[in-house]
Amino acid sequence: MMPYMEIGYLIGSVSFVLGLKMMGQPDSARKGNLVAAFGMAVAVIAALFFTSKGFHVISNLQYIVAAIVAGTVIGTLMAKRVQMTAMPEMVSLFNGMGGLSAALISIIEWRHLLHTSGSPEAMDQTAALPIGMYIPIMAGLIIGTISFVGSIVAWGKLNGKIGDFRFPSQQIINAVVLVAILGVAYINYGEFNATHSSLYFFVTIGLAIVYGLLFVFPIGGADMPVVISLLNSFTGVAAACGGFLYQNKVMLMGGVLVGSAGTILTVVMCKAMNRSLMNVLIGMAGGNGGGSTTSATGGSVREVQATDVAVMMKYASKVIIVPGYGLAVAQAQHVCHELENLLEAEGVDVKYAIHPVAGRMPGHMNVLLAESNVDYDKLIEMEHINPEFATTDVVLVVGANDVVNPAAKTDPSSPIYGMPILDVDQAKQIIVLKRSMKAGYAGIENELFFHPKCGMLFGDAKASLQKLVNEVKAL
Amino acid sequence: MMPYMEIGYLIGSVSFVLGLKMMGQPDSARKGNLVAAFGMAVAVIAALFFTSKGFHVISNLQYIVAAIVAGTVIGTLMAKRVQMTAMPEMVSLFNGMGGLSAALISIIEWRHLLHTSGSPEAMDQTAALPIGMYIPIMAGLIIGTISFVGSIVAWGKLNGKIGDFRFPSQQIINAVVLVAILGVAYINYGEFNATHSSLYFFVTIGLAIVYGLLFVFPIGGADMPVVISLLNSFTGVAAACGGFLYQNKVMLMGGVLVGSAGTILTVVMCKAMNRSLMNVLIGMAGGNGGGSTTSATGGSVREVQATDVAVMMKYASKVIIVPGYGLAVAQAQHVCHELENLLEAEGVDVKYAIHPVAGRMPGHMNVLLAESNVDYDKLIEMEHINPEFATTDVVLVVGANDVVNPAAKTDPSSPIYGMPILDVDQAKQIIVLKRSMKAGYAGIENELFFHPKCGMLFGDAKASLQKLVNEVKAL
């Protein structure tokens, strides 16, 4: 009697840890994902075909397999079709699905409890509701629901389908709703077996939905990666609740692992943007999702024409391109690569300067430029490229703003003060491609644009780059 | 019925992990040690006064308490009295005690097994020896014994009481002994209940003792820190065997934690010395424990007098002292600090350059100089001090050799090739304090001593430094 199921779960758990560890190192990241997927496959097979006693096909296999096949096909299609830039919202959607699954499990188990303990025969037993089951069921329900609703909202926001929505004293209202959820869940425990039981249960669900909405609605669209990461760890905890409920170790391990790793990841992500988690959650600063209306005051800006820039670059010996959020919005990565190729063909040394938080998710620029097949060796990280600006003829800032804002160094009152930036002002010439003088994510003005060395080429990044390509070709 | 014992063990286990984590960061290291000690205290109290069912004083408490009190007093005295420089051997001794304890437990449990399962009544049961008990008992016995014996040998070597001892084809003999141990232990399992049982058991012990001796004897004295670290992780595994035997989680957790952390630490230590673990275990290279007989050939050496050096330093504006193994051997840390104070009083900027593997254990120089109250801010680590040599007037190399050997950079055939070194040759003047032209730990010649900028001040480090102190005072 080999405990095949348990062994399968053990393999699953270990694979999750190993996989996540490997995902933390660039060299092994992709393999790590496969390791985790392998572990998941083993665990699922163990659940379907084994018990602790040996081989035993699970009941209702036909429905389960049908659902798995459908999920696999649809999931693969969705994941394969999604555009690179839309990946964060895709992650959010899938995360919501996990939360929904956890919530559904809790609902079914709750009905199960009601029908067994709550049946007339059991009525005379004094409230035979085992707390060891009640807590994981309700926790899974509440957390799963919040995660589901929150993720859907986050998905909608990143999609642009849902706007920001703020209301006064949101913190207090949120807290009240949270207390209400716990209160109702508590009452529900006491009132179990009475006729109100289902009512309280549904009220709990309703409140959890409301909380999920209130939690994510006020947060700025650009902060969504952080929120998704947080909701991700919520879903992990919801899965762990299932692990407690069924004393199932692979669920417990996987859930807790994601719960803890996800929480840390959230904190680390905030830190990389020089913000605190509290800050993000309360929805302070930078909530405007790229494009507040702060406009330039004082100083004058030098506008330049595409022709001049093209000449300048063609006869430069070294050009560094600084991509930012605007490049992503304009979907200008391909034409950017084209320009790079043209210049390289002319003998110009072209590199990309990658700031860790350029764009709207960590690694955004790497992913974006890799999509257009830019050579990985040309993407140089901040610490390594900063010393090179001094020997650079032209820096081409494409839709970046905050990551080149000298206020991070000079102005202690600035919200981005202390964030390391790309030292573009060391270069001989700076050309900035953006549509207007509007601010970026942090909503603050950028002195760099008023620097004498700096020329502005206004217009959509894609259009401007296309013009540059044409001009360089024409020269 | 609260499971106080289990809670105590849980607290113990968590404290171990937390403590070890804190010990890995300089700021919290000392507190981390206290956290781990606290966890140990809780676990011991839980074991003495509780069972899973509640409060229950253990049998034979009087003996146990007597032994604990005696161990506490003697352990504290030993630990408090030991000189800083003798700490590694002290650690080794304590480690051996842990191994001995594990081995004794196994011996007692084995007798217990013999007397119960082996008693005439049980004779008719078919070999009623539960493998789940046999394996942890024997593993604890073998590993504990090896760790005990090995640690005592390591202690003796560091003490200077035991010399190196090599014999031909030691690898093969070691392997044979190891296989013999496993073989006898296996036979013992089969022969259980027969009259030979005790005989096989004692043969196992004897072979484990032999293995412990053979394992450590050939390894050079200077490699002992690595060996101690390895034996340390052995004892951890032996403790974990006890955890399996008694299904006791705090033993299991503590033991496994040390087993795994100790193994990694061993590997990391080897890496810091630019060697592989295999290399150390086979006893290759550098086994000569500071002072092989390779003597200088070619080139000429410039000998200098203390008076000249004193003048040079007194009128320098910046002096860097490079301490090494010789400083520790000569116990010259106090007079070194005195010299530093004198120079500082004259307005000279004095710093210490700390190479990560200077001396014979990691952190050796930090510990040594801290003992003589050198200001922590004056101890600068390699990466930070290297750029400073260029602006330094005098570098005073006190009993260091390998860590300033340029062969690490220039000679690919050298055993230390690739190890980062202190770039003392950037300084204006180099003065080396050592007794002779003998080589250091790696047993190789040092070109630096033949460098025109370099002057040698021969003699014991303490004596030479004392001379320098006198001369500076006299000036």
Next chain:
Amino acid sequence: MEYIQAIIDLIAQYEQQNTLNLIYLVVLMIFVGIELISHVPSVLHTPLMSGANAIHGVVLIGAIIVMGNASPDDTLSLVFGTLAVFVGTLNVIGGFVVTDRMLEMFKKKPKGEKVS
């Protein structure tokens, strides 16, 4: 009677042991999660998030267990359970595939220029 009591005690003790064991596992796993993530380069944050997202799809196992326990005439449970399995699978499969696509981007000598 005494005998049965002893057995009940034993089982209760095992139950308690089991719960305690789970607590050990949770605590250790929290440590592991924290340690694994604290030293990760920031370019990998998004793929890591996505990978972790796929891992919590392990909730799918729970959905499968629910389905295994549902009696064939409990239609509501079957419907909800099948839905739970479906969305759980979406989470797992979608999560791993998206992560793989993200990481595919990092494939070319990811450390290449860092050394120089």
Next chain:
Amino acid sequence: MEYIQAIIDLIAQYEQQNTLNLIYLVVLMIFVGIELISHVPSVLHTPLMSGANAIHGVVLIGAIIVMGNASPDDTLSLVFGTLAVFVGTLNVIGGFVVTDRMLEMFKKKPKGEKVS
């Protein structure tokens, strides 16, 4: 009879569960150990070794258990057990005290100059 068989099965299952749980714990703990040590500055190696040395003194708990099980007239077990407790205590106390002394050396603003 069937009833008893069921109970035996249950206990066997618990036993098995327990062993499996221990394996989970061991695997996780190995991970924790590795992760904790891989990012440690080299000056702390010796104190860490010493601290770990003190922690495996937890074998003392085993010695205490042995003593608790020894019958008062089994002199040999008592003698060996007492010795085991004694040397175990030496390991624990000596280990922690030595570590504390080592770390005392590092007390003064250990990160001071690294920042600049």
